[in-house]
Amino acid sequence: MTKANRWAWIISLVAITGAVLVLSFLLSVATNNRALYERHYVWLFWVNVAVAAFLILVIGIATVRLMLRVQRGKFGSRLLLKLAAIFALVGAVPGVLIYTVSYQFVARSIESWFDVKVDGALDAGLNLGRSTIDAQKDDLANKTKLAAERLGERTTDGRAEVQPLTLERLREQLSAQEVAIVGANGRIIMSAGSSAGSLIPEPPSPMLLRTARSARVVSQPEGLEEDAASGTARVRALAYIPSSNFQLAPQERYLMVTQALPATLAANALAVQSAYREYQERALGRIGLRKMYIGTLTLTLILAVFAALLLAVTLSNQLVRPLLLLAEGVRQVAQGDLTRKPVFGSRDELGGLTRSFADMTEQLSEAREMVQRSVSQVEGARANLQTILDNLTAGVIVFDREGRIDTVNPGATRIVRLPLSAYRGRRLDEVPGLETFATSVLQRFELHAASPEAGERDHWQDSFELQTASDRDTLTLLVRGAAMPQGARLMVFDDITEIVSAQRSQAWSEVARRLAHEIKNPLTPIQLSAERLQHKLEPKLAGADQAMLVRSVATIVNQVQAMKTLVNEFRDYARLPAANLKPLDLNALVHEVLGLYASAQEAGRLHAECGADLPAIVGDGTQLRQVIHNLVQNALDAVSEREDGRVRICTEAARTEQGDVRAVRLLVIDNGPGFPDKVLKRAFEPYVTTKTKGTGLGLAVVKKIADEHGARVRIANLPGARPAMVGAEPVPRGAQVSLSFSKFAPADSASDTMVVATSTAEARAH
Structure with missing residues (x-):
């Protein structure tokens, strides 16, 4: 164990001993065990004196050593002296201040305990309790005397004609606990309402009986002594019962009435008596009590102040050494010297602080080198990045x-x-x-x-x-x-303007080429051949055969013209007119288009869920009607082979966290087989379809119209759906197509110029 550790242990033991003694005193005072304190006061006093002497000796030795260091001019001695003075001042000044205040408080508070006003208040309280009990005692005596006189009027030939029922009624009238008739020798002749403890009331004492014989009536309180049992406080009255006969030696009879005192009154009376007696005892020993308190307070102050001074010297010595190392290290670091610094050998926080400071200086040295390298690398990377961005x-x-x-x-x-x-x-x-x-x-x-x-x-x-x-x-x-x-x-x-333009040109060129090659080119020869057959055969036929020939040729010519019209519509797709954007109510447009599918709605295969409070969007009613029609028709075609096929068309508003509308969405959802992966990747290209019939231009038309409206169209399979395996049965899963409109009409213009779908016939035409 080092010298510093030994000193620390000694100081700790001394401080603990003093603290234990002081706490013992405080505990004895707090529990009001004055007798225990008085028995051990002498040895407690001398133990505190011994501890104080030991602390004075230790402080004297430490002070002498510190002064010698200051005289020799050792580095850090002045800092050590300053720290010791600060710690001593911090420990001593509050102790002296607390002692002064406590001394005045104890001295004056003890005297205030025995103030004349307090004495008078206790006397007044005691007299008040006595007067209350005396008043109740006198009242019971008067009532008992009157009751005894009434009973005497009912006495004949020395015999009591009073029945137990009469005593019970008398007890109820007097609100008494017990009522009894007592003979001259104190024996109980008759009673009513006896206590629960015994069947016969307690007889009166001979002294009470003698007083009643001389004064005719007497009353006294019982059970108000401090050693009396709880709940037995009462007032007993004894009155002589007069006799109306003229016998020479009539037999004496007395009426005894016992009335219980209220429990609160009895308890308060006992408390006042006890407090008054204790107050008188303490008043006699107040000088000794004050000396005891002040003496113990003085000893506690001496112990606290001396302990503070000793700890100040010791802790100052322990603190100053690592602080001096840190001060010298900081001075060197300020000068730019980042070499490793010396470390204080202790294992406490101050020693750890010096080790951390030494590690920090070493890390600072390494960090400075790394920063210099990083700055060079960052400058080079920034130059390279700027070159890349510029090119x-x-x-x-x-x-x-x-x-x-x-x-x-x-x-x-x-x-x-x-x-x-x-x-x-x-x-x-x-x-x-x-x-x-x-x-x-x-x-x-x-x-x-x-x-x-x-x-x-x-x-x-x-x-x-x-x-x-x-x-x-x-x-x-x-x-x-x-x-x-x-x-x-x-x-x-x-x-990508040129790329998009080239892709569109190439796509529609391919469409036109295929239509001309596959459909339109054979149509003209077919029409001409049919007309030639009619021209050659019509003169040679007659009657029904001629009519059938004319009808057949007309049918062929009409269907060829329809095919030409269809081809022209595919060709004209690339030349869709520009959108005429106006405020639109999307919900009204959806309901109008769904009017074309009344049968599907009645069969329960088509259902609409339109959101409320949707803002008006900006769009072309004719084109958007065609979009809704294409999406609904595609969804119905996808579920046509399922008995439980269902299609839902929904409108909703996507909102921000603040509640503002970010977009209005149109969703078409079905529970069909969904989109294969190859269709999901190229769904919006022409001729991409899974239907055996159709041109594959439906979603391409939807995409083009959505682009014209600045809307975003997305297709997806429902969560958890997986495409069917080759050769296996189709797996029902469902698909979803959504359009998000982010262009809204102003509130004022939307209410004035709202465009509603024109007619079902126009919708069917498109």
Whole structure:
């Protein structure tokens, strides 16, 4: 064990001993066990004196050693002296202050216990209790005397004509506990209402009987002594019963009435008597009590102050050594010296602090080297990244968490044909000409954050139409967005206008080629051959045969004309008219189209669930009617082979966390076989279909019309559905097609210019 540890143990034992003694005293006082304290007061006093002497000796030795160090000028001695003085001051000043206040409090409070007012109050309380009991005693005596006189009037020839029932009535009238007739020798002759403890009431004492014989009536309280049993406090009255006969030696009879005192009154009377007696005892020994309290308080102060001084010297010595090491180390670090510093050898927190400081300086040295290397690497990486961004053909824009433009590459400026670099620190919708594009991109970011689709967990991809500043060209941009740390957002976009245009041209060229080759080219020879047959054979036939020939040729010609019309409609698909956008009530449009499917609704195969309070969207009623018709017809075709086939068409509003409408959705859901994987990947391309009949242009038409309206169309199989295996029975699963409209009509214009579907005939025509 080191020297410092030995000192720590000695000080701890001394402090614990003193604390135990002081707590013993406080415990004895707190429990009001004054006798125990007085028996052990002498040895407790001398033990405290011995402890105080020992502490004085230790403090003297420590003070002498500290002064010698200061005189020799050792480094840190002044700091040690300063810390010792601070600790001593912190320990001594509060102790002296508390002692002064406590001394005044104890001295004055003990005197206040025995104040004249307190003495008078106790006397008044005692007299009040006595007067209350005396009043009740006198009242019972008067009532007993009157009752005895009434009983005497009913006495004849020395015999008591009073019956037990009469005594019981008398007891009830007097509200007494017991009523009895007592003979001259004190024997109980007759009683009523005896106590539960015995059948016969307790006879009066000879003294009470003698007093009643001389005074004719007497009463006294019983059970108010401190050693009396609980609940026995009562008042007993004894009155002489006069006799109306003229015998020479009439027999004496007395009426004894016992009435119980209220329990509260008895308890209070006993409490006042006990308090008054204890007060008188303490008043006699108050000088000794004050000396006892003040003496113990003084000894406790000495113990506390000396312990504080000793701990101040010891702890100051323990604290100053590691602090000096730290001070020297800090001075060296401030000068730029990051070499490893010396460590204090103790295992406490201060020693750990010096070790941590030494490790910190070493880590700082390594970190400084790493920072220098990292700065060089970051500068190089930044230069490389800037070079890559400058040479990218795609546009790159980085937004900060507030949505302001942070980084822009030259490719973005080239694609949108605007100086985006000049708008750094501003929002994208503040760039002239990009307001609509910025709103659409922001909505797409919010939609991805709120309900990302499968495959869009990390980023999203979508195409947008951008009208250039000259309003002459429309750009098709393929935009990819991703969330970055700390709320930033990244947007990368390419101009795919030419690619889209080429794809469309190629697709519709292929459609026209196939239609001309497969359908339209054979139609003309068929029509000409039929007309030639009619021309050659009609003159040679007569009657029914001639009529049949004419009808057959007419049928062939009419069907050929219908086929030509159908081919022309497929060819004209590529030239759909531009959408005439007006405010629309989507729910009304859905109900109008569903009027064409009344039979399916009556059969329970088609059901509509329209949401309430949907805002008016902006769209072309004719084109959207065709979209709803195509989707509903495709869904009914998908469930046509199932007896339990069901189709639901729903409208709903997608809202933000604040309750604002973000999009209006149209959903068509069926419980059919769903889409195969190959159709899911190419569903919106022409001629992609699973039907044995049809052109495969249904979803392609829906996609084109949705693009015209700035809406987003999505198809998906229901959750948990799996495609059927080859050669196995079809697995019913279901599919869902949804359109999300994000363009809404203003509230005022929607109420005034709401466009409702025109007629069922027009819907059927389209």
